[in-house]
Amino acid sequence: MPDDSMQASANAVVAAGTYGAMGSANAAETYDAIVVGAGPGGSTTAAYLARAGAKVLLLDRAKFPRDKVCGDALSGKAMAVVKDFGLEAQIEQSPHGRINGCLFSSPDKKIIEIPFARKDGGGRPAGYSVRREVSDNVFFQYAKKQVARTIEGAIATDLIMDGDKVIGVKVRDTNDGTEKEFHAKLIIGADGVTSMVARKVGVGDLPPEHTCIAVRAYFDGIAGMKDFLEIHFLDEALPGYFWIFPLENGKANVGLGMIQKDITAQKIQLAPLMERIVRQNPLFAERFKNAKQLTPTIGWTLPFGSKIRKAYGNGYMLVGDAASLVDPFSGEGFGNATTSGKIAARIGAKAIMANDTSEHALSEYQRELEAELKAELDTSYTMQKLGKQKWLLNLVIGKAHKSPEIRELISGMLSKEEAKKELKSPLFYLKLLFA
Ligand SMILES: Cc1cc2nc3c(=O)[nH]c(=O)nc-3n(C[C@H](O)[C@H](O)[C@H](O)COP(=O)(O)OP(=O)(O)OC[C@H]3O[C@@H](n4cnc5c(N)ncnc54)[C@H](O)[C@@H]3O)c2cc1C
Known part of the structure; x- marks a missing residue:
């Protein structure tokens, strides 16, 4: 030019x-x-x-x-640019976790697994998690x-x-x-x-109501890891979520995020809370028993x-x-x-x-x-505002826990932007009540 x-x-x-x-x-x-x-x-x-x-x-x-403090999950939008720049092979050859679905747990400890649709008949994973350093x-x-x-x-x-x-x-x-x-x-x-x-x-x-604070640490050797992003809505960290995202060679990105306004109101300290979750929450204590924390727990801010x-x-x-x-x-x-x-x-x-x-x-x-x-x-x-309702999280995840049709429905909603809008609709939750 x-x-x-x-x-x-x-x-x-x-x-x-x-x-x-x-x-x-x-x-x-x-x-x-x-x-x-x-x-x-x-x-x-x-x-x-x-x-x-x-x-x-x-x-x-x-x-x-x-490094950049992050959950390291690469979304479809990020992968579109990777493709546009011809960098797919480089990402594929870099150390990465393969992502083929999402696991959710509710505050009352029901767990659902939602596999992602694979695009190329199974060779490549549906998504990647790659450390930001890479x-x-x-x-x-x-x-x-x-x-x-x-x-x-x-x-x-x-x-x-x-x-x-x-x-x-x-x-x-x-x-x-x-x-x-x-x-x-x-x-x-x-x-x-x-x-x-x-x-x-x-x-x-x-603005504290539009800002999230999150902490992250890398771990090795967490038991029961799959090629799924794990998102856990926990009683002790609501509204917000605790995550475990798989990385290369059995390593994982582990973190906890909450909205700044709620952190201040509930006087929460995220790093000690994450330590308690990992050591004491019945969903994780056994899984983390022999795990090794590889990096310090570091916090960073997300502008929503x-x-x-x-x-x-x-x-x-x-x-x-x-x-x-x-x-x-x-x-x-x-x-x-x-x-x-x-x-x-x-x-x-x-x-x-x-x-x-x-x-x-x-x-x-x-x-x-x-x-x-x-x-x-x-x-x-x-969805963030709905997610503040503990009963609703328990309802949605609890119903999906029992019903393959509802898991299928949520899977479609996670992958298709148009379908996601249905999650905003009160009708969807009414349907769930009677499902
Ligand atoms: C704990 C946590 C978990 C997250 N998990 C995920 C996830 O799993 N998936 C996802 O998609 N997103 C996630 N995010 C959000 C994601 O990390 C950010 O949205 C993303 O990094 C934004 O990219 P960016 O290029 O705008 O900014 P950044 O990645 O922050 O890059 C900004 C760059 O600017 C440079 N810089 C800053 N100030 C200056 C200056 N004055 N002069 C020169 N250079 C400067 C910095 O060094 C940096 O390299 C997470 C965020 C956090 C905090």
């Missing part, structure tokens, strides 16, 4: 002496787009923008491979090959403004200890839940898409957690980060090409983002 006009306008700004808030005389590097954060959202956006011809700088404060590096290395430049160990510390337009990023480069400035027509905030970009443009708040942020403005867009897009029922955010990245790149490339990255031009992003994700996020928000 031609960036002569960009260079010319940057030079003009230098000549006028207003170049960067610090008035640095050094010429800043200029790009079509700067992507702040190289997680799944940032790497996806950067790769698609570069593939559309844009000159892209992708930077991250971490050095890859790096999956994010696959995405990042792919993006690195597409973009003009990547800098790892580069902390974006502030935005550079020209009036009310974002025109660049200030960076502390931990590789050489220097402060740098980079300019671009478009800045993408893909810097996760603590997004500097979101904070600086005034949308970085985390029950309140999507305004994700665009004059010269910038936000993707993934920076835009608050995590599914408020399942806690999945990887796929919505890649989905939002793909949409942002399409709108962004068009805006760069037209030399118009104004708030008006970029507003199309919010419309497309919401057209793609809002109905699904709203359904999940309703």
